[in-house]
Amino acid sequence: MIWTICLLVQAALLYFILTHRSRSKSEPPLDKGLIPWLGHALEFGKDASKFLSRMKLKHGDIFTVRAAGRYVTVLLDPHSYDEAIKDSECLDFTRYAQVLMERIFNLRLPHHQPHKAKAMMTKHFMGMNLDALNSTVSRHLQALLKAEMPQNRKDWKEEGLFDFSYSLLFKAGYLTLFGGEQNNNSSDPSSVYEEYKKFDGLLTKMARGTLKPEEKRTAHSVQQRLWELLAPAGLTEDSGSSPWLHGYRRLLQEEGADEDTQRKAILMQLWATQGNVGPATFWLLGYLLTNPEALMAVKREFSQISQMETSETPLTDRLMNTPVFGSALEEALRLTAAPFITREVVKEKTLHMADGQEYLLRKGDRMCLFPFISPQMDPEIYHEPQKYKYNRFLNEDGSVKKHFYKGGRRLKYYTMPWGAGTNGCVGKQFAINTIRQFVYMVLTNYDLELCDPNAQMPEVNASRYGFGMLQPEGDLLVRYKLRNTH
Numbered sequence: 001m002i003w004t005i006c007l008l009v010q011a012a013l014l015y016f017i018l019t020h021r022s023r024s025k026s027e028p029p030l031d032k033g034l035i036p037w038l039g040h041a042l043e044f045g046k047d048a049s050k051f052l053s054r055m056k057l058k059h060g061d062i063f064t065v066r067a068a069g070r071y072v073t074v075l076l077d078p079h080s081y082d083e084a085i086k087d088s089e090c091l092d093f094t095r096y097a098q099v100l101m102e103r104i105f106n107l108r109l110p111h112h113q114p115h116k117a118k119a120m121m122t123k124h125f126m127g128m129n130l131d132a133l134n135s136t137v138s139r140h141l142q143a144l145l146k147a148e149m150p151q152n153r154k155d156w157k158e159e160g161l162f163d164f165s166y167s168l169l170f171k172a173g174y175l176t177l178f179g180g181e182q183n184n185n186s187s188d189p190s191s192v193y194e195e196y197k198k199f200d201g202l203l204t205k206m207a208r209g210t211l212k213p214e215e216k217r218t219a220h221s222v223q224q225r226l227w228e229l230l231a232p233a234g235l236t237e238d239s240g241s242s243p244w245l246h247g248y249r250r251l252l253q254e255e256g257a258d259e260d261t262q263r264k265a266i267l268m269q270l271w272a273t274q275g276n277v278g279p280a281t282f283w284l285l286g287y288l289l290t291n292p293e294a295l296m297a298v299k300r301e302f303s304q305i306s307q308m309e310t311s312e313t314p315l316t317d318r319l320m321n322t323p324v325f326g327s328a329l330e331e332a333l334r335l336t337a338a339p340f341i342t343r344e345v346v347k348e349k350t351l352h353m354a355d356g357q358e359y360l361l362r363k364g365d366r367m368c369l370f371p372f373i374s375p376q377m378d379p380e381i382y383h384e385p386q387k388y389k390y391n392r393f394l395n396e397d398g399s400v401k402k403h404f405y406k407g408g409r410r411l412k413y414y415t416m417p418w419g420a421g422t423n424g425c426v427g428k429q430f431a432i433n434t435i436r437q438f439v440y441m442v443l444t445n446y447d448l449e450l451c452d453p454n455a456q457m458p459e460v461n462a463s464r465y466g467f468g469m470l471q472p473e474g475d476l477l478v479r480y481k482l483r484n485t486h
């Protein structure tokens with residue numbers, strides 16, 4: 001009896017220690033949830049958008065929630081985002097992707113590596129090398145599309161749009177950056193894609209540590225297989241990989257990363273560079289196909305470009321000035337890009353909100369922005385935010401619209417698919433160029449249509465909020481064939 005009482009007292013004490021945290025007056029509203037330690041983790045993981053919208057209604061634009069032992073302060077006022085994005089003294093620049101990958105792979109990169117790797121990426125993806133990347137990816141896209149649909153095939157081919165977009169863009173991106181040849185079995189892009197899709201499907205569960213035993217085994221073997229497939233990538237200068245990947249490998253080696261760390265880091269880069277473009281293209285094409293007026297407008301803009309086809313300027317350059325396409329893409333991303341932007345609070349910080357309120361952030365907590373809720377889906381900023389309106393980002397005179405308002409004040413951040421500040425996406429321009437080239441090729445050279453003309457866009461897979469581009473639950477069936485131009 002006495003032992004039972006002792007155990008109960010100990011359990012109660014432990015519960016108290018694990019759950020005790022009270023809000024001081026200067027801190028944001030605190031919501032620990034009912035479950036000790038776990039807090040809101042389950043609801044957060046199941047559908048972060050729904051959960052954070054509920055918390056916003058309850059607490060307002062800033063609040064702290066407990067999730068799996070961590071305290072996360074969520075900020076949802078875009079007028080105050082700079083407070084989190086610009087403060088590198090109190091808030092550590094930690095990429096969410098990196099945090100996840102570290103958790104999934106138990107990956108420990110050398111201390112200096114992330115900064116040097118970033119500088120290297122900026123050089124390769126944003127500088128002079130961008131033109132070379134654009135034309136390489138264009139060449140691969142053309143060849144892959146041709147292989148899908150040979151010139152002599154005249155009938156329709158049916159496919160899920162998500163699979164179609166993801167597989168072709170993944171393979172073209174993989175060939176461009178990681179090298180390897182078609183039909184060379186050690187690094188055949190189709191095998192890499194097949195394995196990668198399985199890995200991607202388990203990603204959210206891996207990151208949250210909620211894999212079932214069977215899934216754990218699959219995840220393990222898929223990672224092994226991917227590591228084998230990626231083993232040659234970037235190793236030698238003639239491995240067919242991009243100069244970026246070769247440089248990245250050298251950097252890892254110079255910093256003393258062992259084989260195991262190297263292969264994990266290369267897989268992380270595969271995820272960072274290939275995980276978003278295919279899904280983004282799916283949403284864009286899906287919205288265009290289900291909104292005929294939008295499709296017509298983009299096709300009209302592209303047809304003006306294709307009429308200049310005989311001119312001296314290469315296609316990649318002619319495709320630069322496409323405001324209608326730009327707006328159509330921006331709008332698709334507004335609706336489906338949902339990354340968390342996170343920071344580690346490394347030094348106690350007073351956060352000054354745009355409305356004049358001040359809040360104290362505790363060292364050791366995490367800070368999280370979720371631009372998907374605001375600005376992107378905020379009805380005060382976007383009328384009927386759930387609706388796809390291809391010309392939302394165009395002014396009446398056809399120029400790019402950059403003025404959006406909340407509370408009567410112009411917003412600096414009105415949509416944030418690429419993140420912002422120091423850890424914003426370095427591949428943004430390359431990604432936009434790739435998507436534009438692909439959509440151009442498909443819409444000018446092929447007839448592409450919905451199998452069911454009344455089909456609607458599929459629902460979103462709610463477990464992926466926070467992981468970058470969303471993915472659909474199911475697919476949208478389309479058919480395509482070579483256009484009869486002659």
Ligand code: HEM
Binds near residue numbers: 097125272276431
């Ligand atoms: C539609 C496509 C894409 C979207 C929506 C996207 C979005 C993002 C976002 C939101 C981040 C910041 C993540 C964070 O805060 O942790 C990011 C980071 C990054 N992206 Fe992209 N991205 C795309 C395509 C690409 C491509 C094609 C590349 C490279 C070829 C790329 C390379 C990177 C890298 C290297 C980072 C990390 C930057 C750093 O370490 O600071 N992305 N991307």
